[in-house]
Every structure is written in C-alpha cells, then in structure tokens.
Amino acid sequence: MQFASARTNARFSAIFSVIALPILLGPPLHCQVNTVPGCQVRATNYLGWKAEELSNPWVKLEIVPQIGGRLIQVTFGGHDFLYINPLLQGKVIPLESKGYGERNYGGDKIWPMPEGNQDEQHWSGGGNLDGAPFTLQVLSSGPTCAVRLTGPVDPEIGQRYIRDISIGSDTPVISFRVVMQNMSGYPRTWSEQTITEYPTSHPAGSDNFNTKFWGVTEVNPASAYLNGYHVRTGPADNSAFTVQDGTFRVHWNNIMQEVWIDSPSGWLAAVDGSTGYTMVERHRVDPTAAYPAKASIIFYSTGEPTPPPAKGQNAEPREGPFVEAELNSPMVELAPGESYAMDTQWYPTRMGEDFKTTTYSGVVGTPLTATATPAGLVLSGSFGVFYAGDLVAHLYGRGVRSTVKLMSVVPTEPVQLRRILQAPPNTKRVSVHLVDSRGLDRGPLGEVSVHPASSTDAR
Numbered sequence: 001m002q003f004a005s006a007r008t009n010a011r012f013s014a015i016f017s018v019i020a021l022p023i024l025l026g027p028p029l030h031c032q033v034n035t036v037p038g039c040q041v042r043a044t045n046y047l048g049w050k051a052e053e054l055s056n057p058w059v060k061l062e063i064v065p066q067i068g069g070r071l072i073q074v075t076f077g078g079h080d081f082l083y084i085n086p087l088l089q090g091k092v093i094p095l096e097s098k099g100y101g102e103r104n105y106g107g108d109k110i111w112p113m114p115e116g117n118q119d120e121q122h123w124s125g126g127g128n129l130d131g132a133p134f135t136l137q138v139l140s141s142g143p144t145c146a147v148r149l150t151g152p153v154d155p156e157i158g159q160r161y162i163r164d165i166s167i168g169s170d171t172p173v174i175s176f177r178v179v180m181q182n183m184s185g186y187p188r189t190w191s192e193q194t195i196t197e198y199p200t201s202h203p204a205g206s207d208n209f210n211t212k213f214w215g216v217t218e219v220n221p222a223s224a225y226l227n228g229y230h231v232r233t234g235p236a237d238n239s240a241f242t243v244q245d246g247t248f249r250v251h252w253n254n255i256m257q258e259v260w261i262d263s264p265s266g267w268l269a270a271v272d273g274s275t276g277y278t279m280v281e282r283h284r285v286d287p288t289a290a291y292p293a294k295a296s297i298i299f300y301s302t303g304e305p306t307p308p309p310a311k312g313q314n315a316e317p318r319e320g321p322f323v324e325a326e327l328n329s330p331m332v333e334l335a336p337g338e339s340y341a342m343d344t345q346w347y348p349t350r351m352g353e354d355f356k357t358t359t360y361s362g363v364v365g366t367p368l369t370a371t372a373t374p375a376g377l378v379l380s381g382s383f384g385v386f387y388a389g390d391l392v393a394h395l396y397g398r399g400v401r402s403t404v405k406l407m408s409v410v411p412t413e414p415v416q417l418r419r420i421l422q423a424p425p426n427t428k429r430v431s432v433h434l435v436d437s438r439g440l441d442r443g444p445l446g447e448v449s450v451h452p453a454s455s456t457d458a459r
Helices: none
Strands: 017-020 040-046 049-055 059-064 070-076 108-113 135-141 145-150 159-167 174-182 188-199 213-218 230-233 241-244 247-251 257-261 267-272 277-283 297-301 322-328 332-334 338-350 362-373 376-385 389-397 400-409 415-421 427-436 441-449
Touching: 040 059, 040 135, 040 145, 049 145, 049 159, 059 159, 070 338, 108 159, 135 159, 159 188, 174 188, 174 332, 188 267, 188 277, 188 338, 213 322, 247 257, 267 322, 277 322, 332 338, 338 376, 362 415, 362 427, 362 441, 376 427, 376 441, 389 415, 400 415, 400 427
Parallel strands: none
Antiparallel strands: 017 338, 040 049, 049 059, 059 070, 070 108, 108 188, 135 145, 145 159, 159 174, 174 338, 188 322, 188 332, 213 247, 213 267, 230 257, 241 247, 257 297, 267 277, 277 338, 297 322, 362 376, 376 415, 389 400, 389 427, 427 441
C-alpha cells in the first residue's frame, strides 16, 4: 500500500487538536481497586498472549501491549468482530524478522501515513510502530474503564504513538484517543491512521469465505475522485465497488484491492451479512484540511493479486482473508515535542446486508415509514441501535406536538418496528428517536412525512 505525498502546514480548528504532551499525558486517573458493577479492567491470558481485558455487560476488549499495542479482539453479544491471524496466535515475532506479513497478527493498530519508499516523507513500513512492545497503564476502573498504551519512538518518522482506549459501564460504545508526538529535533509532517482488520471467512484464516461482507461509507458529492472513489490497487472495473444513493459499498470477493474515499461524513461500517453484526467507526473530518492522497477513509481487501505474478516471480505471502477498514487523520505538521490527537468511536450493533446508513443513535436497514390507515398511523422500519433504551415517536402537525413510547430496544438484538398509533388526525410528520436507559435522547433513527394509505395498506 503506497500513497502519494500530501503535505500542509496546518494548525487546525477545534475539530482536531494539536496539544502539548504534558497536558495530554498528565497524572494518571487512578481509581480504587473496587469497580462499578458492569465495568472492569483485568489482566488476563488471551489465546496465549498476556493481555488486558476491558469489559462491561455489552462488550469485551482484549488488548495485547507486546505486539504493537494492538486491540486484538472485540466481542459483542458473543460475536468476535476482529480478524486474528491463526498462524501467529499467542506468538510474539521479533522485530528483526523481516516482512510485514510475518508480523500481521490482526486486530486493530496505528500506522503513520503516507506510506512508500520514495523519500523520507513516506513511511516504509514495519519497525517499532508495527510490532514493538507498548507499555500499558490503567487509567480508570469504573464508572469508565480506560487504559493508555504508549509506544517506543520510531526513528524513521521521529514519532511515538500513545492511545487511550475506554468503555463505560452501560453501553457498548468504545472510545479511542490516538496521539502522535514528534520526538525528533525538527518539524515533521505526518498523518496517523487506524487500521482495523475484519475477518471474511469462518473460522478466521480458512478458505470458508464469507461472501456477504461489506465495507460501507458515504461518498463526497464534490469528490476529487472519479465516481467518488479511487482504486489504488486491483482492477478498476472490479464489480466489488458500487455507489448508490450517495453510499459507497465494497464487497469482499477474494481479489486483492485497495480503494480510497474522500468521504466527508467521517463514518464507515463493517457489515457482516452472514451473521447480522455491524461495526460503525467514526472520526471527524475537517473539510479544510489536507488528507493523505485526499483520502479520509480506505478499504483494503486481501485476495488473489491482479494481475497474477509473472512467471518466475515469487508471489507475496497470502494473508487473511480479511478486510481492513482505515480511518485517516489530516496531514499535520508538528514542531519538536508537539502532539496531535484524533478521537474515534466504535459502535457495535446488529444489522446485516440490509444496511443503508447510520445515524448517531443506530443504523438503518429499512428506512422509517409513516402511513395513515383507517386502523391508525402505521410506523415501520428495521434498525440496529447503539444504546439500550426506548424508541420514542415524535408527532408533529398543526396543533400537534406529542411523544409516544413505541418499544424497548437493546444493541444486541435487531429492531423490527411495526406499530399502529392512534395519532391526532392532523399529524403530518413523525420522527423516531432513541432515548437511552438514563433518559438521554441519543438522536433520531429517521424522520418522515405521513403518507396516506394505499389500497393495499387499507385492507
């Protein structure tokens, strides 16, 4: 994966932060050993690795500091989201070992951007940032459970990475603060990238391929790329790529490929149609900033190379199968000692191939509809939610402004909404919001005008 250089001298607005390290890495937020029920941090052994586990009733996170500070697995509702290389399970490969593929453990990690070998403004891969041990510090253990991973200095790029990972006690939402610090003696310009590997076979690493896996994001209506995306590797006419209704989708099809998207929305979704589980990853995109090769989001898929290696030429070791979902920060110039932080969030939920889009409260499969019938106002749609709580309908019209509780929902169960309300006759518009278990409105799953019933609806 090689990228063109994209440099800018930038001091960004409050959307992103360039901060002094002492502020970011202040005194640790140590709490008492006893934890709030439902949220805990504990040392454990995970698949043969020494690991730290963060858990609550919704999710378990397995973090392995000694293999590049990786978040190696996220389990939600009994479902493991991340790819783990079965050949390297429980192993720690020495840094002296050559070849990226030899140390691709899987999971989730941080890399610098842009990549390449053409000059010092590109990272050639491997080294301390890919597999060296990180140190782990427990920051808190209830009601928020958080750890900090601090990596060594990488001499090639002059940076070190620090990442805080946290969960609460009552939601499956995972929060990250990803920091890069310039440890060299002169200004350096880099982007930081999160790379998350999702398996596309079951069991992971086998040839029992999952052909119902999709990577999804929103396209930029003013995209710098033809068709709203740019195929960096693999065939440009690959049928794996589609754009419809402002949404880009890449379908895993066992072809090695990489695609760049200059998405303005800052979200991507990893959709597993075979199991009905979806992970939404979010970061904020600065429309005024320069991103590596203009890409704010990248999807990379393992598979057969196209074209195949020439006769007598050795093929690279095959990895996977998996899809990488990658979030990029802007290119940031840091003076010596300066740091830059990118905040990201993950939202696991239930949704399969019907996935259409995401909101801040959940994901949408079949969009909300509101139909006036003789029996009443019929609300329907299919969703996945990010928080446990209640779906609440907001009714609007001349002289109408009221709310009605529809149903209770949890993140681990798909939501099929079909409800008939005895709504006021002047109701013209309906929105459905998710109100969590603490009474906090997490936002709408949809808002629509009320349509009259068709002859079929009226039966």
